[in-house]
Amino acid sequence: MDEIEKTLTRGVEQILPSKEGLANLMKKRKITLYQGFDPSTSSLHIGHLIGIRKLAQFQKLGHKVIFLIGDFTGMIGDPTDKKATRKKLTRKKVLQNAKDYKKQISRILKFSGKNQVELKFNSEWLSKLSFEDVVELASNFTAQQMLERNFFRTRLKEQKPIYLHEFLYPLMQGYDCVAMDVDLEIGGNDQLFNMMAGRVLMKTLKDKEKYVLTMKLLEDPMGAKMGKTQGNTINLTDEPNDIFGKIMALPDTLIAPAIELLTDLSLDLVKSKPMDAKKKLAFDVVSQTHGEEKANKAQQNFVKTFQKRDPEYKTQIPKKKTLAATSAPFTSLASISDAKRYISQGSVVVNNKKVTDPTYKPQVGDKIKIGKTVFGTVVKK
Secondary structure, eight states, rough: HHHHHHHTTTTEEEEESOOHHHHHHHHHSEEEEEEEEOOOSSBBBBHHHHHHHHHHHOOOOOTTTEEEEOOOOHOOOTTOOOSSSOOOOHHHHHHHTTTHHHHHHTTTTTOSSTTTTTETHHHHHTTTOHHHHHHHHTTTHHHHHTTTSHHHHHHHHOOOOOOOHHHHHHHHHHHHHHHHHHHHEEEEGGGGHHHHHHHHHHHHHOOOOEEEEEEOOOOOSOOBBBBBTTOOOOOOOOOOOHHHHHEEEEEEEEHHHHHHHHOSSGGGGSOOHHOOOOOOHHHHHHHHHHOHHHHHHHHHHIIIIIIIIIOOEEEEEEEOOOOOHGGGGGTTOSHHHHHHHHHTTOOEEEEEEEETTTTOOOOTOEEETTTTTTTEEEEEE
16 A cells, blocks of 8 residues: 555545545655644644644645634534534633644654645635625525535524524534645544535635545444543543553543554554553554653553552442442543443443443442552442
8 A cells, every 4th residue: 555545544434535536646746635623722742643643644744734723613613523612712811822733743743844734824815805795605505415414404404503603613613725825625424514615715715626524433332422522531641650541541432543544653552452452542542642761651650650550459439329420520521421331331340240230230349440540349338
């Protein structure tokens, strides 16, 4: 498999209008591509790492890469897959969130030397649009197109509000590609609607083809993507020991997609023992984000702290009516729903047996293991 084919295949969900067309274009000339990142928090996470790594692959092939910070769209808030309207952010807060983004990804994308990545902010052009411009952009889409989106239909059914500015988000994101005159946009498969809006605007305003490449999402066994909204995120700014430990704590069902999306490791690694595969996965991710030296130290710390430790069930776990309620305070989100997630994944062990029933009634004296790090004995409430 040549490098272009590999870049357009690994971790890729789909390419529109066609993978063949994009591959041929890349063979003819260097293309310009980008991915946008709205700074809703101060740290990028491993869900973002998927797209960042793909941008790096295009950069290594010599193509022009733009890392776009959505400082304008970030104030609006992408409504995609949201059950309620996002809280709008101030410009000051958005810029504060984004101030360290370049530093967080500088080990992966090259911002100096030959063919350096260009950092842009979409307020440069979006803040200059007149009301007339916005009306003209909006004339390319119908209200029906917007309302066909599943999460909007859900809100309508539940009688939750949909604000007009949420309809404008795809227009704003779509106009980014026009302003930068790109050949390709990269994003998660949940961004397809917004990215296709850009294709419409590019064709209408510039009579130019814009390719769209969607990446697979790193999803947990419940079908929820890893990210800040779900509370199961691993931030790029986390300490190396924390990143290593959190990856080791991922359910075994996430090993294969994580290897494919977060590393260049052989996909055959999934045939290894889960513990061995996760150690290589964790080492690789920490190496990318913090360097190999810190990855070595994080691995040594994990082996010393967890892998070689004989579990001592010293933590006192107050008894409650159900296993879910008993476990909840010791999960990452300290919630019943998170405890149910742990239990359904087989991450709660009672007296050396996995229990998958959240209504199970624990007894005083039971030895309970919750996740990878909590070893406790049930005591009276």
